[in-house]
Amino acid sequence: MSADRREFLKTGAAVLAALGLSRPGIRPPPDVDPNIRELCQRALDVARSAGAGYADIRVIRRRSQSVSTREHQFVGASDSESFGFGVRVLAQGAWGFAASRELTRDEVTRMAQAAVAQARSNRRAMTRPVVLAPTPPVKDGRWRSPIEIDPFTVPIDDKVALMLRANGEALKVAGARYVSSSMVFVLEDKTFASTDDIFTVQQVYRCLPELTVTAVDPSTGDFQTRYSAEVAPMGLGYEWVRKADFPGRAPLWAEEAVRKLTAKPVEPGRYDLVLEPHHLFLTIHESIAHPTELDRALGYEANYAGTSFCAPPEMMLKQLRYGPDFMQIQCDRSQPGSLSACGWDDDGVAPETYPLIQNGILVDYQTTRDQVEWIRPITGRTRSHGCSYAASWSDVQFQRMPNISLLPGEQDLTAEDLIAATDRGIYITGHGSYSIDQQRYNFQFGGQAFYEIRGGKIAGMLKDVAYQARTIDFWNSMDMLGGKRSYEMNGTFYDGKGQPGQSNAVSHGCVPARFRGVNVLNTGADRG
Amino acid sequence: MADWLSREEAKRLADRVLGYSRAEGCQVNLASGLSGNTRSAVDGVSTSGEVRDTAVTVASRFGKRSASVSTNLLGNAALRRAVETSEQLARLAPENPEQMPLLESQRYAEVPALARATVELDAEARAEAVGVTHGACVRAGLRGAGFIHRSVGATAVANSAGLFAYHSASEVSHTLSVRTPAGDGAGWAGTAHSDWARSRAPAALAERAIARALQSRGAKPLEPGQYTVVLEPTAVANLLGLLAWSLDARAADEGRSFFSRRGGGNRIGEKVVDERVTILSDPAEPELLQGPFTPEGEPIGRTVWIENGVVRNLAYNRFWAGKQGVAPRPQGGGIRMSGTDATLDQLIAQVDRGLLVTRFWYIRSVDPRTITHTGLTRDGVLLIEHGKVARAVQNFRFNESPVTMLRNLVALGAPERVTSSESGGLGGTAMVVPPIVTREFNFTSVSEAV
Numbered sequence: 017m018s019a020d021r022r023e024f025l026k027t028g029a030a031v032l033a034a035l036g037l038s039r040p041g042i043r044p045p046p047d048v049d050p051n052i053r054e055l056c057q058r059a060l061d062v063a064r065s066a067g068a069g070y071a072d073i074r075v076i077r078r079r080s081q082s083v084s085t086r087e088h089q090f091v092g093a094s095d096s097e098s099f100g101f102g103v104r105v106l107a108q109g110a111w112g113f114a115a116s117r118e119l120t121r122d123e124v125t126r127m128a129q130a131a132v133a134q135a136r137s138n139r140r141a142m143t144r145p146v147v148l149a150p151t152p153p154v155k156d157g158r159w160r161s162p163i164e165i166d167p168f169t170v171p172i173d174d175k176v177a178l179m180l181r182a183n184g185e186a187l188k189v190a191g192a193r194y195v196s197s198s199m200v201f202v203l204e205d206k207t208f209a210s211t212d213d214i215f216t217v218q219q220v221y222r223c224l225p226e227l228t229v230t231a232v233d234p235s236t237g238d239f240q241t242r243y244s245a246e247v248a249p250m251g252l253g254y255e256w257v258r259k260a261d262f263p264g265r266a267p268l269w270a271e272e273a274v275r276k277l278t279a280k281p282v283e284p285g286r287y288d289l290v291l292e293p294h295h296l297f298l299t300i301h302e303s304i305a306h307p308t309e310l311d312r313a314l315g316y317e318a319n320y321a322g323t324s325f326c327a328p329p330e331m332m333l334k335q336l337r338y339g340p341d342f343m344q345i346q347c348d349r350s351q352p353g354s355l356s357a358c359g360w361d362d363d364g365v366a367p368e369t370y371p372l373i374q375n376g377i378l379v380d381y382q383t384t385r386d387q388v389e390w391i392r393p394i395t396g397r398t399r400s401h402g403c404s405y406a407a408s409w410s411d412v413q414f415q416r417m418p419n420i421s422l423l424p425g426e427q428d429l430t431a432e433d434l435i436a437a438t439d440r441g442i443y444i445t446g447h448g449s450y451s452i453d454q455q456r457y458n459f460q461f462g463g464q465a466f467y468e469i470r471g472g473k474i475a476g477m478l479k480d481v482a483y484q485a486r487t488i489d490f491w492n493s494m495d496m497l498g499g500k501r502s503y504e505m506n507g508t509f510y511d512g513k514g515q516p517g518q519s520n521a522v523s524h525g526c527v528p529a530r531f532r533g534v535n536v537l538n539t540g541a542d543r544g
Numbered sequence: 545m546a547d548w549l550s551r552e553e554a555k556r557l558a559d560r561v562l563g564y565s566r567a568e569g570c571q572v573n574l575a576s577g578l579s580g581n582t583r584s585a586v587d588g589v590s591t592s593g594e595v596r597d598t599a600v601t602v603a604s605r606f607g608k609r610s611a612s613v614s615t616n617l618l619g620n621a622a623l624r625r626a627v628e629t630s631e632q633l634a635r636l637a638p639e640n641p642e643q644m645p646l647l648e649s650q651r652y653a654e655v656p657a658l659a660r661a662t663v664e665l666d667a668e669a670r671a672e673a674v675g676v677t678h679g680a681c682v683r684a685g686l687r688g689a690g691f692i693h694r695s696v697g698a699t700a701v702a703n704s705a706g707l708f709a710y711h712s713a714s715e716v717s718h719t720l721s722v723r724t725p726a727g728d729g730a731g732w733a734g735t736a737h738s739d740w741a742r743s744r745a746p747a748a749l750a751e752r753a754i755a756r757a758l759q760s761r762g763a764k765p766l767e768p769g770q771y772t773v774v775l776e777p778t779a780v781a782n783l784l785g786l787l788a789w790s791l792d793a794r795a796a797d798e799g800r801s802f803f804s805r806r807g808g809g810n811r812i813g814e815k816v817v818d819e820r821v822t823i824l825s826d827p828a829e830p831e832l833l834q835g836p837f838t839p840e841g842e843p844i845g846r847t848v849w850i851e852n853g854v855v856r857n858l859a860y861n862r863f864w865a866g867k868q869g870v871a872p873r874p875q876g877g878g879i880r881m882s883g884t885d886a887t888l889d890q891l892i893a894q895v896d897r898g899l900l901v902t903r904f905w906y907i908r909s910v911d912p913r914t915i916t917h918t919g920l921t922r923d924g925v926l927l928i929e930h931g932k933v934a935r936a937v938q939n940f941r942f943n944e945s946p947v948t949m950l951r952n953l954v955a956l957g958a959p960e961r962v963t964s965s966e967s968g969g970l971g972g973t974a975m976v977v978p979p980i981v982t983r984e985f986n987f988t989s990v991s992e993a994v
Contacts, residue, residue, distance in 0.1 A: 454922055
């Protein structure tokens with residue numbers, strides 16, 4: 017991989033330019049509340065004197081707002097705020113965690129003591145003590161998402177008006193019967209302190225604007241939908257919603273929904289696939305990002321999210337050929353506007369940008385401070401990659417994926433170039449239905465729109481398309497990759513993992529890519 | 545305040561919030577309680593947590609305009625601010641022509657869902673339970689990963705039209721996955737109930753998951769295709785839930801659902817599945833014990849959705865019911881499916897050649913017109929030959945509809961309460977379902993995942 021490609025994602029300007037935005041980080045860093053700082057110190061002191069070898073506290077105010085509409089009407093608006101703190105302690109090598117909504121001196125004391133008592137109970141039912149990797153102190157860390165317009169300051173009627181305008185434009189298309197649209201905004205105001213001399217204050221914003229059009233053919237009872245998959249959820253403010261131009265794009269989505277009604281059902285078989293970034297990001301998410309979570313690979317998530325085919329690490333690292341030589345996958349929480357961007361993770365670690373797959377070979381996993389020791393003898397690494405996150409003050413932090421991206425190819429190709437080079441294939445846009453097994457071997461993905469490719473040209477629309485493959489076969493069948501110009505970031509707002517389930521928002525950057533001879537099903541015929 | 549609001553405390557808090565309201569109408573929802581969890585994996589307990597929280601949601605309305613705000617800050621100033629913000633948002637919000645008037649005072653079924661054993665299942669008691677399951681796995685030379693999730697608390701709804709409803713409940717789920725160290729066998733068992741004392745005991749749960757892990761070792765691939773399957777109750781619940789969520793009259797009437805009648809209207813009165821299938825909801829059912837009201841305070845009673853294979857009812861929200869001239873019928877109250885007294889072994893004994901499925905995983909919609917979903921089998925698929933389990937086979941991906949599953953029914957067993965959520969925790973629909981035998985179940989590819 018050239019230095020130019022490696023540096024590509026590190027340069028915020030390139031990413032923001034690709035997003036059509038230009039003014040990163042124009043708002044000042046967040047302030048520190050002296051009362052919160054004092055109560056954080058109180059929690060750490062109580063935990064230590066109760067016998068904890070390590071303690072951290074997160075005080076979080078999480079605000080979210082959602083607004084939704086359908087057709088020509090407003091459906092609902094809600095605004096929610098949740099405030100509280102969670103104290104996590106390590107005592108005798110066991111974790112304990114207690115959280116409460118009442119940030120008072122008494123309650124902080126009670127929770128810190130409860131967390132230590134819990135850790136002692138847990139120690140009796142465990143065999144190997146937890147070891148934390150060292151991390152440098154952070155005296156007064158401040159970080160804020162690079163937003164231009166705080167979405168919570170935009171009047172709700174402006175938001176509704178924008179969505180109703182988009183709905184109206186969609187419904188002008190003959191055959192478009194229903195349309196629903198919504199916006200979700202999240203703000204996490206987070207103060208973190210730990211006994212390792214770390215104190216940080218961060219303000220993280222995220223937004224998720226969406227629209228779905230449904231076209232119905234009353235004569236057959238058939239209906240088809242088209243979702244606004246090209247518009248990614250982002251770690252940005254209201255400027256992103258405006259930039260997305262829903263009213264301008266809605267008719268195109270509506271037309272595709274209508275055309276799907278009369279599209280040709282796909283003939284099952286093997287096809288070359290040309291996949292757009294707003295489709296492929298989800299395949300990356302499911303088949304690369306999840307299997308390389310270290311806790312999953314070692315069995316810690318076996319009861320829900322599952323395990324991984326990328327195990328055991330000693331037989332996989334620097335040995336597993338995931339894909340072709342030109343395949344480079346990078347972990348990065350510094351990309352401006354990305355969903356998992358932050359200054360410090362929920363262990364207080366500044367995240368690293370590092371390769372996960374290099375020249376097609378698996379070279380690393382995602383880690384937190386308490387996981388480094390698990391593979392230190394194999395990797396020789398002594399610090400965490402900074403992948404810790406908790407969904408709220410009431411959830412205990414654990415390993416969550418950073419932004420994981422497929423880097424652009426050397427040649428400056430676009431999706432059009434990939435289509436032109438394909439004799440018989442299917443061009444897929446937008447993410448759709450998806451499902452993958454608990455070890456991430458076998459998957460099935462649908463999409464939003466499907467087009468037949470014949471002789472290097474689009475030959476008409478298809479419907480009921482889904483492809484099934486084995487992860488390693490699929491990635492090794494990749495033979496063409498778009499260049500820097502075609503790089504896009506997309507992402508998922510609600511990635512689930514853990515028990516109790518926690519939601520994480522994460523971006524995946526990628527370029528269009530071509531995959532050879534993939535098994536395609538018809539999901540409309542004979543139940544697939 | 546104790547760990548959750550008593551009826552009197554809930555009423556006082558709701559009245560305080562309603563007292564701040566200057567809107568034409570106001571609704572307050574309260575959720576308060578203590579939730580605890582303990583996870584275990586390779587080394588025994590991995591993480592645990594205990595959380596106290598009380599959340600207040602205020603919905604203000606002016607004519608057909610409304611908006612809601614929720615907060616967990618309970619001081620007077622914070623609550624007043626929440627009410628004011630909801631009023632501000634409601635005034636700004638456009639009219640919702642489908643908004644229904646606030647309900648006046650209602651009567652609800654008494655559902656005694658707060659169990660002492662669940663209340664007492666604190667972090668120490670959960671660690672003891674992990675000691676039992678982890679110890680059993682270690683003795684068997686296997687690796688367990690488990691999750692105990694417990695919640696105790698209360699929900700309440702009140703509004704400015706005089707309605708007040710309160711329900712206190714406890715709920716617990718315990719799931720355990722067991723794997724062989726070589727990664728060539730996996731088993732699972734789960735239990736859920738409002739009462740920890742009536743859920744499956746940790747030792748019995750471990751025994752079941754360990755047995756399946758050992759049975760599933762050395763799985764060989766079998767050709768994908770259509771098979772007769774014996775589905776354990778959890779597997780039935782995984783798919784039946786998808787059918788239950790489709791029981792909505794409006795989606796049916798608007799032509800957006802399996803329950804749409806071709807040419808318009810819905811399929812109430814039509815036979816859609818085998819006549820041995822009856823599916824109902826009832827919050828007071830002793831094995832379900834669910835909340836007896838909706839977030840609007842609408843009473844949830846007993847509803848038979850499908851009786852002897854015929855669609856008897858679909859859910860009508862108040863707006864759609866008014867428009868169609870029928871009585872409103874909310875969803876909720878869990879799901880119970882009909883069954884027999886037959887045991888799982890008796891069902892297996894009836895099958896000449898087929899597959900026993902422990903549970904399903906990663907289920908996603910493929911086609912809402914037929915409720916077809918895709919997903920995978922997980923934690924043990926066993927080949928049945930001549931009425932006996934013969935050997936383990938590899939997991940499959942399926943593309944199948946719960947409607948087809950119930951149309952092709954061969955036999956049913958004894959219903960039991962299961963953990964229906966894929967996450968193994970609380971929060972899914974409470975379900976009491978039988979194991980079943982069904983034919984021509986559609987497996988489309990093999991997954992080598994264990």
